[in-house]
Amino acid sequence: xxxxxxxxxxxxxxxxxxxxxxxxxxxxxxxxxxxxxxxxxxxxxxxxxxxxxxxxxxxxxxxxxxxxxxxxxxxxxxxxxxxxxxxxxxxxxxxxxxxxxxxxxxxxxxxxxxxxxxxxxxxxxxxxxxxxxxxxxxxxxxxxxxxxxxxxxxxxxxxxxxxxxxxxxxxxxxxxxxxxxxxxxxxxxxxxxxxxxxxxxxxxxxxxxxxxxxxxxxxxxxxxxxxxxxxxxxxxxxxxxxxxxxxxxxxxxxxxxxxxxxxxxxxxxxxxxxxxxxxxxxxxxxxxxxxxxxxxxxxxxxxxxxxxxxxxxxxxxxxxxxxxxxxxxxxxxxxxxxxxxxxxxxxxxxxxxxxxxxxxxxxxxxxxxxxxxxxxxxxxxxxxxxxxxxxxxxxxxxxxxxxxxxxxxxxxxxxxxxxxxxxxxxxxxxxxxxxxxxxxxxxxxxxxxxxxxxxxxxxxx
Amino acid sequence: xxxxxxxxxxxxxxxxxxxxxxxxxxxxxxxxxxxxxxxxxxxxxxxxxxxxxxxxxxxxxxxxxxxxxxxxxxxxxxxxxxxxxxxxxxxxxxxxxxxxxxxxxxxxxxxxxxxxxxxxxxxxxxxxxxxxxxxxxxxxxxxxxxxxxxxxxxxxxxxxxxxxxxxxxxxxxxxxxxxxxxxxxxxxxxxxxxxxxxxxxxxxxxxxxxxxxxxxxxxxxxxxxxxxxxxxxxxxxxxxxxxxxxxxxxxxxxxxxxxxxxxxxxxxxxxxxxxxxxxxxxxxxxxxxxxxxxxxxxxxxxxxxxxxxxxxxxxxxxxxxxxxxxxxxxxxxxxxxxxxxxxxxxxxxxxxxxxxxxxxxxxxxxxxxxxxxxxxxxxxxxxxxxxxxxxxxxxxxxxxxxxxxxxxxxxxxxxxxxxxxxxxxxxxxxxxxxxxxxxxxxxxxxxxxxxxxxxxxxxxxxxxxxxxxxxxxxxxxxxxxxxxxxxxxxxxxxxxxxxxxxxx
Numbered sequence: 028x029x030x031x032x033x034x035x036x037x038x039x040x041x042x043x044x045x046x047x048x049x050x051x052x053x054x055x056x057x058x059x060x061x062x063x064x065x066x067x068x069x070x071x072x073x074x075x076x077x078x079x080x081x082x083x084x085x086x087x088x089x090x091x092x093x094x095x096x097x098x099x100x101x102x103x104x105x106x107x108x109x110x111x112x113x114x115x116x117x118x119x120x121x122x123x124x125x126x127x128x129x130x131x132x133x134x135x136x137x138x139x140x141x142x143x144x145x146x147x148x149x150x151x152x153x154x155x156x157x158x159x160x161x162x163x164x165x166x167x168x169x170x171x172x173x174x175x176x177x178x179x180x181x182x183x184x185x186x187x188x189x190x191x192x193x194x195x196x197x198x199x200x201x202x203x204x205x206x207x208x209x210x211x212x213x214x215x216x217x218x219x220x221x222x223x224x225x226x227x228x229x230x231x232x233x234x235x236x237x238x239x240x241x242x243x244x245x246x247x248x249x250x251x252x253x254x255x256x257x258x259x260x261x262x263x264x265x266x267x268x269x270x271x272x273x274x275x276x277x278x279x280x281x282x283x284x285x286x287x288x289x290x291x292x293x294x295x296x297x298x299x300x301x302x303x304x305x306x307x308x309x310x311x312x313x314x315x316x317x318x319x320x321x322x323x324x325x326x327x328x329x330x331x332x333x334x335x336x337x338x339x340x341x342x343x344x345x346x347x348x349x350x351x352x353x354x355x356x357x358x359x360x361x362x363x364x365x366x367x368x369x370x371x372x373x374x375x376x377x378x379x380x381x382x383x384x385x386x387x388x389x390x391x392x393x394x395x396x397x398x399x400x401x402x403x404x405x406x407x408x409x410x411x412x413x414x415x416x417x418x419x420x421x422x423x424x425x426x427x428x429x430x431x432x433x434x435x436x437x438x439x440x441x442x443x444x445x446x447x448x449x450x451x452x453x454x455x456x457x458x459x460x461x462x463x464x465x466x467x468x469x470x471x472x473x474x475x476x477x478x479x480x481x482x483x484x485x486x487x488x
Numbered sequence: 489x490x491x492x493x494x495x496x497x498x499x500x501x502x503x504x505x506x507x508x509x510x511x512x513x514x515x516x517x518x519x520x521x522x523x524x525x526x527x528x529x530x531x532x533x534x535x536x537x538x539x540x541x542x543x544x545x546x547x548x549x550x551x552x553x554x555x556x557x558x559x560x561x562x563x564x565x566x567x568x569x570x571x572x573x574x575x576x577x578x579x580x581x582x583x584x585x586x587x588x589x590x591x592x593x594x595x596x597x598x599x600x601x602x603x604x605x606x607x608x609x610x611x612x613x614x615x616x617x618x619x620x621x622x623x624x625x626x627x628x629x630x631x632x633x634x635x636x637x638x639x640x641x642x643x644x645x646x647x648x649x650x651x652x653x654x655x656x657x658x659x660x661x662x663x664x665x666x667x668x669x670x671x672x673x674x675x676x677x678x679x680x681x682x683x684x685x686x687x688x689x690x691x692x693x694x695x696x697x698x699x700x701x702x703x704x705x706x707x708x709x710x711x712x713x714x715x716x717x718x719x720x721x722x723x724x725x726x727x728x729x730x731x732x733x734x735x736x737x738x739x740x741x742x743x744x745x746x747x748x749x750x751x752x753x754x755x756x757x758x759x760x761x762x763x764x765x766x767x768x769x770x771x772x773x774x775x776x777x778x779x780x781x782x783x784x785x786x787x788x789x790x791x792x793x794x795x796x797x798x799x800x801x802x803x804x805x806x807x808x809x810x811x812x813x814x815x816x817x818x819x820x821x822x823x824x825x826x827x828x829x830x831x832x833x834x835x836x837x838x839x840x841x842x843x844x845x846x847x848x849x850x851x852x853x854x855x856x857x858x859x860x861x862x863x864x865x866x867x868x869x870x871x872x873x874x875x876x877x878x879x880x881x882x883x884x885x886x887x888x889x890x891x892x893x894x895x896x897x898x899x900x901x902x903x904x905x906x907x908x909x910x911x912x913x914x915x916x917x918x919x920x921x922x923x924x925x926x927x928x929x930x931x932x933x934x935x936x937x938x939x940x941x942x943x944x945x946x947x948x949x950x951x952x953x954x955x956x957x958x959x960x961x962x963x964x965x966x967x968x969x970x971x972x973x974x975x976x977x978x979x980x981x982x983x984x985x986x987x988x989x990x991x992x
Contacts, residue, residue, distance in 0.1 A: 037842035039578055039770070040849050041932040048849075051856040051933060055876070060848040063855055063876040064750060066721045071756055073844075076749045077620040081839025085582045088836045092829065095613070096591035098606035105596050110820050113596065117511040119547050121588075123554040127772075131564035131579050133571055134776040137910050139901070139964040140492060143561030144775035147554065150500050153984035157541045163982045167777070169632035172820045180676075200820055207794070207816035211646065211678025254531060285537050308607045309597030309821025310632070311778035320986060322977060331776065335981040336974035338967045340959070345966045349975045349982060355635065355672035356915070360681040365672035368633035368766065368781075372774030379554055382500045383510035385544040390537075391513045398516035398524030405523045421527045439600070448599050474517050 037082050104476055105448045108425045108467030109250075110171065110198060110298065111306045112277070115471055116380075120303040123379040124372055134331075134368070138347040145346035148333045148371060151378040158281050158381065158389075159295040160288025161317040165330040167370040168314025171298035172201040175244070175275060176208025177329045177364055178294045178316060179216075182242035182271040184327050184363070189214045190239045192232070194261070195221040196249035196418070197275070199456045214241075220459065225253035225420040227261045236268045242294075246275040247287070251457070251465060252400065252425030253418040254284065262291030278302055278315065280423045282393025294318045303380030304373055313373040326353060329364030331371075395470050396424050399477070403468045404428075406481045412488035417460045427453060429463035430488045438464060438487065445483050490567075490907030493559035494965040500553060501984045504543035510550045541985075560965040561775070562909055568935050572880045572912035572924025573667065573715060575745045575767035577846075580837065583771065583830035592829050597821040601808055608806035611822060612798050614832040615782075621843065622741075622761055623754020624784030628793040630823040634742060635669040637762030637781030638709070641738050642677030643815040644760055644785065644792045645706040648736065651792075651813065657706035657735075663692045665716055665916040667742060670709040679706060686918055690718040690871030694725055701729055707736035707759070713746050715916040715924070716870070717854065717877035727757035736760060736789075744768040745928065746851055746878035749844030759786050769831040780827040794818045849929035850879040853936060857881070857927055860940045864947050866891060870919050880926035882919050892950040894957050895921040899946050901968070902960035906942035 048060070057063060064072060083091065105113060124130070128143060135141030135148075148166040155164035168174040179191050191209070193202060195218055206216055219235050220228045227245065236243060243265035247255040255261075262272040273294045274287035279301045287295045299313030300306070318324050334349035355362040384392060400422050407415040407428055415428035430438055435452045442449035450464035468477065515521060545553075562569070569576035586592070595607050615627045631637035646656040660674035661682050671681040682700060687693045692710070708730060712720045720726065730737050739753040739761035745768040753761050765771050766779035773779065785793060791813040799809050822828075838846060858881040862869045866888030869881075889895035900910035900923070912924040927936055949957050961967065973979045981987050 037838045037845065039580055039837070040842075040846055040929045041578075041935070047933040048852060051852050055852070055855045055859045057855075057876070060852055063848075063851050063878075064719075066719050066875055067747075067751055068721075068724060071751045073750060073752065076840030076844040077752075079617045079620050079835065079840045081836045082842040083836045083839070085580075085837065088582055088833050089585065091836060092586045092610070092833060093589065093591075095610050096589060096606035098609060099591050099595055100599075100603035100605075101591070103599070103603060105599060107596050107598050109598050111597065113594070115513075117547075119510065119551050122551065123558075125584070126555065126558040127565035127579075128558035128561040128563045129775055130584075130772045132561050132775045133569065133574050133576055133773045133909075135561075136571070136912075137562070137900070137904060138969050139961045139966055140562040140904050140909065141560075141775075142965045143557035143559065146497070146499070146557050146560075148775075149983070152982055153499075153501065154542060156983045156985050162986055169636060170820050172817075173632075173636075200817065204817050204819055207643065207818055210816075211643070211676065254535065256532065256535065258535070281537065282540065283537055285535050305593035305826075306596050307593050308595045308604070308825035310819075310824040311826060312820065320980075320982075332982050334974045335987060336970045336979070339970050340967050343966055345969050347969050347971055347974050349980060351975070354668075356668035358672070359668045360671035360675040362668070362672040362675075365635040365639055365669050365676050366633070367635045367669050368764075368773070368777040368779040370632070370774075370778045371776030372772075373778060375554075375775070378500075379550065380511075382543055382545055382550050382553075383547060384513070384542075385504075385509055386540045386542040387507075387544065388509050388511050388513055389542060390540060391515070394524065395513055395516040395520075397528065398520040401523035401527040402516070402520035404527075421530050443600060443603070448596070448603070451598055470513060470516075474520065 103446055103448055106450055106466045106468060106480065107448050109451045109465060110200065111300050111309060112424060112467055112469055113306055113471050114301050114469050116303050116305060117383050119383055120376055120379045124376045129372060129375055142346060145333050147375045147378055149335060149346050151374040152333060154378055154381040155315055156317055158278055159317055160286030161295050162320040163325065164315055164317035165328060165332050167374045168316050168330055169370060170312035170314045171296060172204035174296040174314035174316040175201050176205040178273050178296050179205050179209050179214060179242060180212060181294060181327050181329060182273060183212055183214055185271060185324060186241045188239050188241035190217060191242045191244060192217045192219050192235050192240055193244040194219060194227050196225060196251050196253065197244060197246045198250040223419055225249060225255055225418040226257045229260060232261060232264050236264050236270060238268065240268050240270040242271040242273050244273040248277060248280055248423040251418055251427045252422040253420040254423060259290040279393050279396060282389035283397055299373065299377045302377035304376055311370055311373050313370050313377055327363055330366050331369060392470060399468045399472065400424055400426060403477050406477060407484060410485050410488050413484065417463055424469060425465055425467045427460060427463050427465045433487050435462050435464055441487055442483055447480060447483065490905065490963050492964045495556040495560065497553060497556045499984065500543045500545060503545055503549055506544060508544040508546050510545050510547040567907050568931055568939055569909040570911055570925045570927050571909055572926040573742055575926060575928055577770055577928040578930035579770055579772040580834060583833045586833045587826040587829045592826055605806055608798050610829060610832055612800060612806055614828055617835050618763060618782055618784060621748060622784050623752035624761055625787040626790040626793060627782050627784040629782045629828055630794050630818055631781040631783055632819055632824050633777060633779045634762055634764040634781040635673055636818060637783045638669055638673035639676055640783045640794055640818050641760040641762060642674050642679060644789055645736050646677055647792045647815050648789060649706055658704040660706050661700060661708040664918050665714050666709060666711060667740060670740060690716050691720055691722055694722055697726065697729055701733050701735060705733065705735045707738055709738040709740055711740040711743050713743050713878035717881040718871060718875060719878060723756050742767060743879065746847060748847045749840055750847050759789060765827060765831040770834040771827045771830040778824045778827055780824045796822060846929045853927040853929060853931065854879050854881055857925060857936055857940060861943060864944050866947055880924060882922050882924045884919050885921040885923050888947065888950055889921050892954055894950045894954055896923045898957050898960065902946045902957045903942060904961040905963040908939050908942060
């Protein structure tokens with residue numbers, strides 16, 4: 028098929044002149060390109076290329092993609108988080124990650140020629156470690172959920188145990204991904220309850236955590252946005268049983284809340300997407316995984332790690348990938364993980380974002396989001412027939428609520444007709460809370476947006 | 489002569505000045521702040537952050553810092569990057585424009601599907617293209633990278649045999665020439681790994697396979713063409729041996745650029761395949777990701793694919809489905825969507841004919857380079873030297889090492905001085921002093937010639953002025969790096985925090 032503008036030759040093949048090809052074939056000593064495929068049984072060689080659309084001209088490609096995407100509903104006000112959250116991205120972040128020297132480089136296997144990427148990844152590791160209050164964060168996992176899966180596996184290797192206990196309000200989809208990751212190890216995941224104030228029920232936790240427990244996992248703020256009061260105590264229970272304490276945090280919340288490294292977490296995980304990455308229909312994201320400089324733990328860590336060193340000849344500061352002996356290309360079936368390509372450019376975006384906001388910007392942003400969340404909760408809770416929030420605790424960025432009169436699906440439908448995506452249905456994922464909606468608010472939602480949302484609710488409830 | 493930029497650039501932390509800010513978020517407004525104040529008082533003080541040791545910089549400082557860093561980074565935009573097994577082809581600019589469209593960047597994955605029909609249709613179309621290009625029946629676009637796809641593939645093998653035989657099989661076979669991710673993925677999925685040897689002709693040892701394949705063997709992971717750049721010519725027999733035993737064949741798509749549009753893994757009898765969209769389908773590698781590693785399977789394995797599966801209803805509407813037999817989700821949401829958009833844009837701009845031309849041009853380029861390189865002193869070609877290679881080749885510099893004391897490592901480093909990225913070295917492990925070159929189709933013949941000229945010169949230097957090669961690179965931002973110190977337990981410095989503590 029030839030595009031309507033008559034483009035016949037794809038522009039990304041450089042040596043397309045027939046003379047070049049002929050000369051190269053002569054040098055090789057064959058008469059035809061397909062002679063180079065002569066060792067493949069002939070029946071497998073396609074007589075003609077697969078019938079897919081194209082080649083299209085650049086303009087046609089652009090127009091086609093725009094046209095397909097125009098079937099999305101535009102202009103919605105989206106109050107949804109649940110694993111990725113809409114945020115404003117400073118223009119400089121986009122400019123930095125568009126540098127094609129970063130964008131079009133491979134994994135920095137040749138450190139002398141890749142100091143730029145290596146330095147940026149070292150800075151990401153440093154910034155993320157400082158944010159989470161631990162010594163080391165690796166240079167990225169695929170997303171929060173796979174970071175949880177890898178963290179559980181790491182804890183199982185470290186302790187030689189197979190049970191992981193997780194708090195009830197952890198992200199259910201993250202737990203499901205972790206389940207996929209631990210199943211081959213024979214790992215079992217056990218849910219432990221949280222009370223109406225979103226605290227870990229300590230007696231129940233003590234009862235379930237034992238000598239078989241590899242780790243206790245908690246998220247703070249929880250998937251439901253609630254801030255957990257007894258995070259430190261939960262960690263103590265884990266440690267008393269010789270288990271590791273794994274804590275997952277959304278990173279902007281750490282501009283306000285104490286970082287997990289300061290309340291006993293052995294491994295920290297999180298989703299770096301709020302740090303300068305668009306929601307992009309769910310990817311690419313940025314899995315964060317870190318721990319302290321405990322030698323055994325570090326040697327069990329999955330993923331790539333960049334370290335500071337110096338040049339051999341003149342002792343100049345330089346960066347290179349370190350502890351490579353954990354990785355698949357060296358250790359093969361004994362590697363800590365199979366991960367190779369990760370989310371490096373997303374880590375550069377996060378480094379740029381964190382350095383732009385810095386200490387003061389991030390504190391301010393976190394407070395902004397906390398204030399909006401508080402305002403939104405108060406606003407909805409004043410509406411007759413609305414129960415907000417379902418967990419009786421301070422919240423960050425997300426909260427669950429319910430209308431006593433209107434079913435969640437009906438709520439979502441009516442809101443959608445007014446141009447809002449009102450939240451995510453809880454369904455039966457949190458039996459202790461019942462059904463309702465999980466709603467998200469960030470700095471991109473104005474007070475006017477919140478008021479608009481509330482007024483739709485007022486008419487409904 | 490090539491010269492990479494060098495900036496004596498301090499780290500962000502060292503540039504920090506109290507009070508500076510590069511992006512200053514607005515406050516939430518008086519009413520929200522009042523509400524926040526009241527809720528904040530309910531949080532115990534001990535749960536609030538005290539120290540936040542992030543650096544403080546202005547926007548120009550941050551932009552300049554990262555711009556300088558970028559100048560110290562070799563990339564496809566900078567020059568020829570013939571890193572074997574990595575398919576570093578040019579990354580078209582329009583793909584970046586497509587990936588940053590508002591409807592890509594701003595669409596939330598958990599919106600109701602009736603509001604995301606465009607995104608779902610794009611995914612559906614991409615899946616359709618990948619099916620036609622590989623001959624597979626169904627794809628999951630969720631995996632974030634090649635290795636992630638391998639894990640998914642191995643978990644599918646596990647689920648398949650558990651379903652049919654009541655429990656998973658125990659072993660996966662991997663050739664000794666395989667990428668390290670293959671054994672690592674198999675092991676991560678709970679399998680024992682059995683390694684089979686490569687024969688003198690560069691193909692997997694069929695007799696050894698025959699002896700190994702029994703009721704414990706779930707399957708084999710093959711890269712075809714293999715990492716030595718040779719097509720597994722007895723593939724038909726390999727497939728027969730495995731299928732007779734109800735074992736599955738996994739195709740590692742890292743080398744798909746050799747055959748896309750020419751041969752289909754599905755036609756050869758493979759049951760599971762992953763594709764590296766950041767290789768064959770030109771999405772930028774971002775210095776180590778994000779990539780995308782979609783997994784395709786034959787019909788009987790489709791129910792085991794991870795969610796979400798996108799289906800088209802009778803009314804033409806796209807929906808998301810989950811199969812009860814699925815291995816479970818491998819990550820959140822729909823995969824690396826913005827990467828998938830780029831790959832789709834690339835496929836449209838190439839078409840079936842263009843992709844076939846890309847593959848054959850890549851193979852011509854590789855064999856052309858090989859024809860010239862193998863004549864250079866100190867270079868030998870292991871494994872069936874008379875057979876054509878595919879998109880990449882591996883030569884051995886063992887003779888050069890013997891004669892000059894210099895080998896693949898030093899030559900690779902010295903190539904950097906001439907403005908070319910180094911090849912992959914010491915891989916595959918079965919080739920002594922392996923030097924693995926993959927030119928791709930996007931380099932002109934002139935560029936290939938320049939590389940060949942530089943290579944010949946470097947080898948000549950090994951004999952005539954070995955010291956300049958031994959101490960290379962000289963023209964990169966920094967010279968050879970102290971790797972031992974970097975990973976030594978007493979000097980390991982993976983973050984600024986550790987550095988500060990050590991320096992005191």
